[in-house]
Amino acid sequence: MAFWQLTRLRVVFPVLLLLLLFVDGDLMSAMGAIFTAFPWHILPTLTLIWLFYAVQFDADSEVPIWLYTALIGVLFDMYYTGIFGTYTVAFLGAVAAMKQMHAYLDERLLSGMTLFLIGLLTYLVITYAAGFIIGIANVGMVSFLLYEVLPTLLLNLVIAALAYYPVWSLFQFLR
Template sequence: MKRRIPIAMIFVIGQLIAFFLDGSISQILSGILFKYPNTMVPYLTVMWLVLAVFFGNAKKLHLGIWAAVIGFVFDMYYTGILGVYVFIFPLVVYLCQVIYQMLPPSFMSGFLVYFLGITVLVTLGFVANAFIGQAQASVSEFLVNTLAPTLALNLVLLAISYFPIEALYRSHRR
């Protein structure tokens, strides 16, 4: 008989792959994603966390702690400025968890919750970067050229990966 791989392990490995894919996609498609004036940033790391909120057991997977850990690594490795995503990732996970519990579990409510999550994530990221002088765009520029394209990209990515990942978690619940 085949031994089942525990879902916690799949979650952690998937988390790491999603984290590295963020950077690789940004690098490979930089000509398209960062073409002036729009910037689209893939947030697969957050998507993986939020999908775990939807389908997995948040308590058993220790999602809050994982969000903080991966946020810390994100700060350290990608941006080099500590203390930004280490707090934003767990906050987004918490918010998604609270809102998702109020809604009936379906694709549309997942879509809506993820929409809110990405909005919070990108907006707080902008505020933090503006605070340290990295981001110099005005608020209207930010809304049109960063938030809207990033939302579009990430929602498309969610729509693509929602059902395969749901199937993955469902096969492990039995």
Template structure:
């Protein structure tokens, strides 16, 4: 791989990650009436899906991936909640689990989506647990699973499936 290709990848990946950080919030803001229609609470997690693509297509060794995970978690904490740690821990936990499970999955779409599903579940459960610990989550676990976890998983798996091959081809072009 040429030096300019490596630099190009190291520039484009964090720019897209940073863009998706704000796109997540913008989608929640502009589509709040649709995504938060009582009793459902659906979260677009485009940032986590982008991190999943890096793990799935094995490009984590070409970029300072774990630095990006921590930085994006801190930015999520600062920008969206003002409470440091909850999203940082959630991003780290989801990415660590996906990274550890990655050798057991191949690059086919369904295997990748199962790995993404596991990462999304870990992320959402960690954010729920941290919210429960610091007393900002006042929803029962059953209600959380039914009205937030399941609809969020459905939306994000559809988004991950739609972006799977375009992300794969982008990573092929950049590397």
């Protein structure tokens, strides 16, 4: 196998991860009026979806997934919130939960969406708990679940499901 075949996923994965970090913000900026229309608050998580694909399609054998998860969490904290640690812990917790559950689930679409659902719920609960601890989350648990978690789950599950097979093909091509 040629050297370029060994490095394709190692180069493409972090580049797309970094790109999706900025696309998350651009998407929220461009469609913020729709995503935050009262009473809803929808959060696109394309970066987490890309990390989910890495877990689901076993890219951790070729890519240092934990290093990239920690780095993207730090960049997310620095670029979007300015509060260090919240999204770093959320990304790491979500990837850890997905990796634990991946051992019990296969690579079919429904199993993958269940895996992503677990990771996204972990991510949202960690960010809510961190916001509650530092005093910036002033919404009740029922309102949080109904007006933020539910619409966020719907949007991101649809995005992850629509891109599932094209990304699977991309991972197969890059290997």
